[in-house]
Amino acid sequence: MKAAQITGYGTPDVLRIHDVDRPAPGAGEVLVSVEASSVNGLDTIVRAGGMRIVTGRRFPIGVGLDFAGVVAATGAGVQQYRAGDRVWGTVHPLKRHTTAGAAQYVVVPADRLGPAPDGLESVAAASLVVAGTTALTALRDTLRLTGGERLLVRGAAGGVGTAAVQLARAMGGQVTALARDRHAGALRELGADEVFDYGVTTAERIGPFDAILDTVGSELSAYRRRLTRTGRMATIALSASSMAAIGASSVHGARRVRMLSSNPGTAVLRDLAAYVTSGELRPVVDSVYPLADIAAAHRAFERGGVVGKQVVAVSGT
Template sequence: MEKSMRAVVFDRYGGPEVLHERHVAMPVARAGDVVVRVDATSVNGADLMLRSGKLALATGRRFPKQLGIDFVGTLVEADAAADLDGLSIGDRVWGAVDPRRGPRSLAEWVSTPATQIARAPSNLTAEEAVTLIAGGTTAHTALVHHAKVQPGERVLVRGAAGGVGSVAVQLAKSLGATVTALASASSSEFVRNLGADAVIDYRATSPAQLGAFDIVFDAHGSSLFSFRRLLAPGGRMVSIAVDADAPMRGLLAIAASGVFGSRRIRFFRGNPGRLDLELLTTRVERGELRPVLDRTFSLSRAAEAHTALEARGVQGKLVITTSA
């Protein structure tokens, strides 16, 4: 008899109300895969876009669909061909799903390629650790690999109170940069406590008033050309978001920026592998990055978590646990 588990699914595109809990088949470890018993996952902007149908051209209309990108949990099964690289059954791990394959982490168990998990930080709870996976690996790729931040450079972080931006502020400071953060006035103290040298209310200040920066890190996705104009000679801009209200327009703007050569808008979507996660574990255990947990929800309250993220004003990450 096929074993089942609790998962959050949706049978049509729409608002948070389309999400509901259902029993679905438990995942199995296919070639090179592992199965992890999930303790916690987080809510990401990509989940909102998938659920709402803004990515329907890419994701299609075959339902039900599941959500969830990242997870922290216990390694419970591994295919014989899985590359565990020193990990063992029973280890506490963190990782990400392969979004092209289907299984998602907003469930009690998840399967994923073994190369997309690593040992979780020993100094954080599951709820704390999961706040850093998507933001941490994305910020590291953006600032270290794409922007190549150097000590003393001026970095502008847009969307600094969010799940990715809040980690980007911390990472940029650990790399020796001077960090200016854009956030709402209500999030000013939160962002300053992350290490930002200056926090500016984005509602009260236009891009033209901000000055020049060596690096612009964008976690918002709109008005990209206005922020690209802030780059000093030799500056770099990296965006990890597209405008949720007009995603195609945002992508076209990124493509058109190629005419600016080295000062183009660099864009990427994170798909972290084991090395990314291992580097992140090291930074967390050294105390360079700390968790950015706003609040937690049970699996049955996933719709409430989506509503809260869409309402904005979230400081850090919203986390969903499977324990209740």
């Protein structure tokens, strides 16, 4: 089979498509014929060497945190899936993988899969796996957003941001989005009540908010001060400045900044699928690349400035 792999840490140029042996599922595992995978922040961090304490220095390393496709085979003891089932899921984010989601086949434990939403083709499904489960976990479990509360989404035009705007609206939140001015129309269509241009809007000019979901990682202390007395804030951006702000905020109790990382299992994937099926969440895909052009997909992700996700189409590659 063909698989995208990292041949050394660095720019997207270190990504290569290699011919490798097709894996076989062990006990409790499922072999998935991958049709699509998306580009996520962790993929670019791993590729650049930011997770080398986990991934080590033995190459090649697989790339692609998420995937959508069809069950090809199951290992011993797997009862909930059969060949031909449409599924979506993730590889474990804190384990080293020789091949991962950006490959023609991937093997994962059955508890890292969920049934893909009916009628959603795989490119669209892949765009929601990590982005959607991260947004859902942040809003429901970390921030505990309730109806009528005011939510600020920073970086609202990205994959997590576009999912969060929709999910927050479904939960009854009043959504304020921070993004580029040219994305305001798209974000209002997704459910944002207000959209501010992050290039000219300072933290002091907006708020207060009951909850803030940050995908940017800068100025966390300034935005934390825009919380109400019982406000909550979470960030998914891992950086030196965000870690410093999180540490400094710990003295503020409930109003401290929380770091969030998504590691979804079957239950969260099923919950996310229900939002898709109900029509409350739809995929937002900016661009689609063949597996052979995965380096271009990584470059597009790192340039930013778009609405939604970069997706890698694996079928037919």
